[in-house]
Amino acid sequence: MSEALVAAEIPEASASGISGARQFWRRLRAQRAALVAAAVVALLVLAALAAPLLTAIEGQDPTTYHPSLVDSARGGVPIGSFGGIGADHWLGVEPQTGRDLFARLVYGARVSLGVALGATAVQVFLGVVVGIATALGNRWVDQLLSRISDIIVAMPLMIMALALLAIVPGSFPRPVLVALIIGFVAWGTIAKITRAATLTLKELDYVAAARLSGWSTLRIARRELLPGLAAPVITYAALMVPVNIGIEASLSFLGVGVKPPTPSWGQMLTSANVWYQAAPQYLLLPAGALFVTVLALTVLGDGVRTALDPRAASRLRVGTGRKGEAKA
Amino acid sequence: MTGFPGFALRRAVGAIVTLLAISVIVYVVFYATPGNVAQITCGPRCSPEQVHQVAQQLKLDDPLYLRYWHFLQGIVVGQDYSTGTSVEHCSAPCLGLSYQSDQQVMQIILGKLPVSLSLVLGAMVLWLLLGVGTGVLSAWRRGRLTERALTGVTLAGVATPSFVIGLVLMIVVCGQLELLPFPEYVSFSDDPEQWMWNLLLPWLTLALGEAAYFARLTRASMLETLAEDHIRTFRAYGVGERSIVGRHALRGALAPIIALNANDVGAMVGGAVLTETLFGLPGIGQELVHAVNVVDLPVVVGMVLVIGFFVVFANAVADVLYAVADRRVVLT
Numbered sequence: 001m002s003e004a005l006v007a008a009e010i011p012e013a014s015a016s017g018i019s020g021a022r023q024f025w026r027r028l029r030a031q032r033a034a035l036v037a038a039a040v041v042a043l044l045v046l047a048a049l050a051a052p053l054l055t056a057i058e059g060q061d062p063t064t065y066h067p068s069l070v071d072s073a074r075g076g077v078p079i080g081s082f083g084g085i086g087a088d089h090w091l092g093v094e095p096q097t098g099r100d101l102f103a104r105l106v107y108g109a110r111v112s113l114g115v116a117l118g119a120t121a122v123q124v125f126l127g128v129v130v131g132i133a134t135a136l137g138n139r140w141v142d143q144l145l146s147r148i149s150d151i152i153v154a155m156p157l158m159i160m161a162l163a164l165l166a167i168v169p170g171s172f173p174r175p176v177l178v179a180l181i182i183g184f185v186a187w188g189t190i191a192k193i194t195r196a197a198t199l200t201l202k203e204l205d206y207v208a209a210a211r212l213s214g215w216s217t218l219r220i221a222r223r224e225l226l227p228g229l230a231a232p233v234i235t236y237a238a239l240m241v242p243v244n245i246g247i248e249a250s251l252s253f254l255g256v257g258v259k260p261p262t263p264s265w266g267q268m269l270t271s272a273n274v275w276y277q278a279a280p281q282y283l284l285l286p287a288g289a290l291f292v293t294v295l296a297l298t299v300l301g302d303g304v305r306t307a308l309d310p311r312a313a314s315r316l317r318v319g320t321g322r323k324g325e326a327k328a
Numbered sequence: 329m330t331g332f333p334g335f336a337l338r339r340a341v342g343a344i345v346t347l348l349a350i351s352v353i354v355y356v357v358f359y360a361t362p363g364n365v366a367q368i369t370c371g372p373r374c375s376p377e378q379v380h381q382v383a384q385q386l387k388l389d390d391p392l393y394l395r396y397w398h399f400l401q402g403i404v405v406g407q408d409y410s411t412g413t414s415v416e417h418c419s420a421p422c423l424g425l426s427y428q429s430d431q432q433v434m435q436i437i438l439g440k441l442p443v444s445l446s447l448v449l450g451a452m453v454l455w456l457l458l459g460v461g462t463g464v465l466s467a468w469r470r471g472r473l474t475e476r477a478l479t480g481v482t483l484a485g486v487a488t489p490s491f492v493i494g495l496v497l498m499i500v501v502c503g504q505l506e507l508l509p510f511p512e513y514v515s516f517s518d519d520p521e522q523w524m525w526n527l528l529l530p531w532l533t534l535a536l537g538e539a540a541y542f543a544r545l546t547r548a549s550m551l552e553t554l555a556e557d558h559i560r561t562f563r564a565y566g567v568g569e570r571s572i573v574g575r576h577a578l579r580g581a582l583a584p585i586i587a588l589n590a591n592d593v594g595a596m597v598g599g600a601v602l603t604e605t606l607f608g609l610p611g612i613g614q615e616l617v618h619a620v621n622v623v624d625l626p627v628v629v630g631m632v633l634v635i636g637f638f639v640v641f642a643n644a645v646a647d648v649l650y651a652v653a654d655r656r657v658v659l660t
Contacts, residue, residue: 151349158601159616159635163628166620167358246489254492254617269495276499283499287492295487314458 028056028306034303042211055107059088060100062107063261066093077278094271095279099240104263105285111264112293116244122183123190123244124237128229130187131194132221135202146195152188158250160185165256174258182247193232203229206311231308238304242297249290265290345646355396358629359386367379369625371428382427385409397442399424405453423630428622433630436615443513446523446612447603448596452589454535455542460585462539463546468573470551485540491602494533498606501529510533511607530607534600538592544579545588553580587646594642595636 028034029173055061071077078093089101099150134145161181168177201207202225210220252256252266265286272283359365361453366383367374374382387395401407406420418425423433464480464481466475502510513523554577564574601613608614612631617625 013390084366147345147349151346155350155353155636155639159632162601162616162620163354163632164357166623166628198580242487247488250491254601254605256617269492273495276503283495288493288497290486291484295484298483298487 024307031303031306033299037299037303040292041300044109044293045113047106048113051106051110052104055103055290058100058102060103062099062103065097065099067097072075083275091285092279092281094294095275095282101285104268105265105289107292108263108265108286109289111175111258111262112245112248112290115122115175115182115248115258116241118176118179119182119186119244119248120237120240122180123187123240124233125189126183126187128194128226128233131191132198132225132229134191134195135198136217136221145191148191149188149191149195152185153192155185156249157182157185157187161251162254162256163248163253170259174262178248178251178257182244186240186244190233193236194229197229197232201225203327207277212258235301235305235308238301239298242301245290245294245297261264268287332651335651339644339647343640346451346640347637348632349356350480350640351400351633352396352528354486354629354632354636355399356392358625359395360392365625368623369427371622371624378427385425405540426619426624426627428624429627430486433626436627437612437630437634440524440610440612440615441517444597444600444613445603446516446527447600447609447611448593451531451534451538451596451600452593454531455538456585456589458535459539459542460546460581462543463550463581464573464578466482466543466547467550467554467577468569470554482540482543485537488537489602490533490537491606492602493536494529494606497529497533511609513609530603530609532605534596534603541592542585542588549581549584550577553577556580583650587650590642590649591639591645594639597638 028038055214077095091100091105093099094101094104130145130149134142134149137145161178164181165177207220207224210224215223248257248264249266249269252264253270255267256269257266260266268286269283269290272279272286276283333544343619353403364379366386366388369386370379370382370448383389387398391485391656393497398407402418402420402422402424404420407422407424409416409418416425418434421434423437425431426433426436429436466478469475469478488600498510501507508525508529511526515527516523550573559572559576562576597612600611601617603609604614605617606613612635616628616631616635619631620622
């Protein structure tokens with residue numbers, strides 16, 4: 001769905017490639033929205049990493065049932081105001097089971113971010129390797145690999161993920177499997193971007209110089225091409241992370257992604273679906289967490305793109321009469 | 329052949345090749361899996377005799393490439409299945425039998441297709457109106473408060489997963505305000521009015537998230553066109569701003585909008601899984617989730633192929649329309 005648009009907004013490889021990490025940070029810092037988003041993302045990552053610590057401070061864990069905290073006479077609604085929020089349970093407890101919601105939310109953040117980052121890493125690795133091989137190989141390799149990338153792009157992602165999840169035995173660790181599958185079905189666009197960028201780069205003088213001095217193709221790819229590919233690839237990867245989070249949540253929402261008892265936001269939404277009247281916070285927490293995470297990552301991704309390709313932003317600002325605000 | 333007809337023809341051939349490749353991958357992935365394929369295909373409640381019969385019908389003793397060839401033949405010319413006592417004919421395009429539900433896969437899919445098409449095509453009208461409208465408005469009011477507000481709203485739209493939008497819509501509109509009953513699919517031929525009212529929320533759910541992408545795309549392409557030289561010439565000739573934005577800049581955005589739209593409509597026919605599941609619409613997506621959960625292999629394979637067909641077909645149409653809408657495209 002979003003891939004076409006994302007790909008359309010990718011900066012082209014420029015001769016200078018990434019023009020210095022310092023310049024990148026300066027440009028990123030100049031964007032207030034991106035900065036706020038980066039702070040939010042950093043907080044989320046911290047919370048996910050420190051999940052065991054945070055829940056230990058709270059004195060809870062994500063899987064223990066607390067039947068005494070729910071009112072079985074009323075179908076399992078949490079006892080107390082706002083779904084049982086209190087000093088012991090910072091965000092209340094889950095209806096019916098009484099499991100601690102704060103613990104499930106922060107452990108859910110681990111799943112969400114971990115799966116999304118893992119999937120993105122797989123996509124980047126496969127896409128870059130195939131993309132470079134396509135661009136450097138001979139005609140036949142190019143044709144073959146290009147067609148394969150086309151096919152991967154044409155495969156309905158959600159459908160393939162759904163179908164593949166059905167045939168892998170349940171003993172395989174589920175979050176790893178979800179990350180691998182999302183990664184394996186959605187690397188086509190990044191391969192296309194890498195191929196296009198490599199084709200531009202390999203005509204440049206410094207690459208020709210490296211070839212003339214007898215460097216092997218592998219060494220040229222690693223030392224001369226990869227730095228130049230960083231800008232387009234990082235841009236696309238940054239925009240893919242939130243997309244991957246959405247996919248994981250969707251798969252888990254459908255009940256084929258991460259399986260209980262591992263907490264996941266998508267899965268929480270499925271079970272919260274029927275509780276919205278009796279325990280609205282049970283629904284609002286995972287929905288809000290998803291919204292904030294995806295929003296922050298999207299804004300950050302936009303910021304990264306602007307910082308790596310300032311021309312894109314200034315192009316869009318032409319004629320607004322507010323050049324002072326042109327983000328560059 | 330050269331020029332436009334040749335381009336369209338080459339694109340069609342390319343689409344068919346892509347589809348064939350997808351069918352090979354899907355077939356190999358699902359039928360060459362470790363484990364007893366006949367048992368999985370037949371379902372957990374099958375007796376050993378039934379499993380044996382399925383193994384014979386699937387010709388599991390043949391090598392994989394022969395079985396694939398057989399499967400392909402079924403799609404092109406149809407196939408006969410002996411069900412022990414009688415012979416059942418599955419006419420082309422035959423995607424095989426679902427042993428678990430005792431139906432032909434094609435029949436199952438055809439039964440679900442009207443629901444998915446109702447959902448996607450209706451939503452498409454909404455997302456084009458909302459998305460392109462918002463995009464044009466932001467390009468026209470660029471640099472003002474309106475644009476900033478719209479940019480914020482569309483960003484929120486992009487960031488919210490569609491099932492969260494749907495969930496919130498359903499809870500607020502049906503649960504709290506009780507403006508609409510909880511959706512329940514009514515076919516168009518039975519009662520067009522009820523069909524529309526019941527699909528309203530699913531349409532909105534699908535359209536809101538999608539409209540945000542279209543708004544971003546429209547705005548970006550229009551602003552890019554507005555920066556081009558020929559627009560400056562129009563301005564110099566005294567063409568009004570309304571005409572410049574509404575006619576000339578919008579034309580520049582048309583090609584990418586068409587491309588993205590065709591692409592998404594194709595992907596949505598099967599990809600609206602979440603919306604269908606959320607609202608209990610008996611469409612293709614929901615059937616696929618069901619088939620995945622009970623591991624009904626023939627249905628899974630058939631569905632992936634049919635959905636792949638829609639995606640590939642839509643992409644080919646998009647390429648052709650793109651070339652028609654934007655004469656600058658080099659036909660290769």
